[in-house]
Amino acid sequence: MENYKLASVKPSVAEFKVGVDNVIFSVDTQHNRLLILLVKRYKEPYANYFSLPGTLVRVGESLEAAADRTLSEKIEVENLYLEQLYTFGEPGRDPRDQKNNQDQRYLSVSYFALVRYEDTNLITTGNRKAVWHLLKETPQLAFDHNRILDYGYQRLRNKLEYSPIAFKVLPEAFTLNDLYQFYTTVLGEHFSDYSNFRARLLKLGFLTDTGLKVSRGAGRPATLYRFDEDAFALLKDKPLVFI
Amino acid sequence: MENYKLASVKPSVAEFKVGVDNVIFSVDTQHNRLLILLVKRYKEPYANYFSLPGTLVRVGESLEAAADRTLSEKIEVENLYLEQLYTFGEPGRDPRDQKNNQDQRYLSVSYFALVRYEDTNLITTGNRKAVWHLLKETPQLAFDHNRILDYGYQRLRNKLEYSPIAFKVLPEAFTLNDLYQFYTTVLGEHFSDYSNFRARLLKLGFLTDTGLKVSRGAGRPATLYRFDEDAFALLKDKPLVFI
DNA sequence: CCAAAAGTGTTACAAGTACACCCATGT
DNA sequence: ACATGGGTGTACTTGTAACACTTTTGG
DSSP: OGGGSOGGGOOOBOEEEEEEEEEEEEEETTTTEEEEEEEEOOSSSSTTOEEOOEEEOBTTOOHHHHHHHHHHHHEEOSSEEEEEEEEEOOTTSSGGGTSSOTTEEEEEEEEEEEEOSTTOEEOOOSSSOEEEEEGGGOOOBSTTHHHHHHHHHHHHHHHHHHSOGGGGTSOSEEOHHHHHHHHHHHHOTTSSOHHHHHHHHHHHOOEEEEEEEEOOSSSOOEEEEEEOHHHHHTTTTSOOOOO | OGGGSOGGGOOOBOEEEEEEEEEEEEEETTTTEEEEEEEEOOSSSSTTOEEOOEEEOBTTOOHHHHHHHHHHHHEEOSSEEEEEEEEEOOTTSSGGGTSSOTTEEEEEEEEEEEEOSTTOEEOOOSSSOEEEEEGGGOOOBSTTHHHHHHHHHHHHHHHHHHSOGGGGTSOSEEOHHHHHHHHHHHHOTTSSOHHHHHHHHHHHOOEEEEEEEEOOSSSOOEEEEEEOHHHHHTTTTSOOOOO
16 A cells, blocks of 8 residues: 555565475485485585585476476486475575675575485586485585475475375385385384384285295395385375374 | 587576465354455456465565565454465466566465454455455466465365364364364364364363353353463374364 | 294274263253 | 253274284395
């Protein structure tokens, strides 16, 4: 209302560039390590800091396409899960906001991704090569990326408990122990008793026995299971907790 | 990589205006009606269509501040819950994307709000006055706002099941029936047996008896309860389902 | 034969579901 | 007194948590 009294004080609309920043997780099941993809910045601001892989959205490009592009520029991966995370946009979150142009703002739409570690191929050419980092040893990141990462990690844990994203990222055939290790590395050692985890998962009925067995050194060979999309679809309405 | 071969084909970064669109819900407990706040557009594009209340983010303004501003321009409300919903930004989602300027994009960061119906005061001056609509009878909205609304409604239902937002929006003192009605109008008639709902809520221990009773016509007077923040804080880690 | 890994079973308890029933008030 | 809305109790089923146990392999 009061904005229209004087044309000269009518507040002006901000101009934005929109960045997409990706929180890309991967689980190295062999070594029980939860990994996060980071890139080292080579120019200001925050030169020599690590940051989340990101890019500015281009003309004619959708947000998700920008997220996908970042992924494919850094790693070659076939199997992944991708979803939007959160949008950060306070004035001043990017130092470039202040610099030359008072009206130029930078907004970050963050995306969350979980990729299959085994068939991930890091692209090491170019001057912004990406590397896997242990999540536990994440350094101080550029911009507000530590905050974005925290948010992404929270989402990862929630998603794992309430939806079947693990199966997008495990091998086609996997043992129940593989699955358990996967959950353990993300959610921590004591998220559930193995025996109860087994029982719950098998009772749900969307894991089908492939008939194949795999032997890992000594001990009884493990049954290989496969995720059955169709069987899962039948229960998609009900809670489904893996705790 | 290939972007650097020819400077002339280097893809260019898009310029954005950022809009904030609000999905504002309110529950009229007296009449068991779930309401959504809409405004009628008076100019192109989509003149005379209803749309979600929104605004463009101004210089120096945060996203959440813009959401708050929209709320306070349309309604006067003291008690509310507000959180970010999702960001929509495909090229072409706003007809203005194409129009004059090929590079100008419009991005929408949507916010979800739940406000207390009783102390809400619609501002009816100005040419974009807001009105409550029955959610069930939502008309076709401008832009992609029906999609945003659907997304917001989903979030409302989830939030109600897993977090105590209802108490931000109910009167200070309320009966268990008020609470039950609230849940019923949002989640549908058969979301839970009243007796079991009562038992579950009371067992959780964050509803404290005010000692006051209220009589609604015939029948036994109902106990007024109050939400105890501190008692609730103690259980904030564990699931908490109101189903 | 024994250690290691996989897989099964048991038991005690907590929570969820569907009811039937009792209580306090206005007319 | 009885209809009306508020509130309690119970019996049954299901889920959870902790743990002991059996099976099948390699060395």
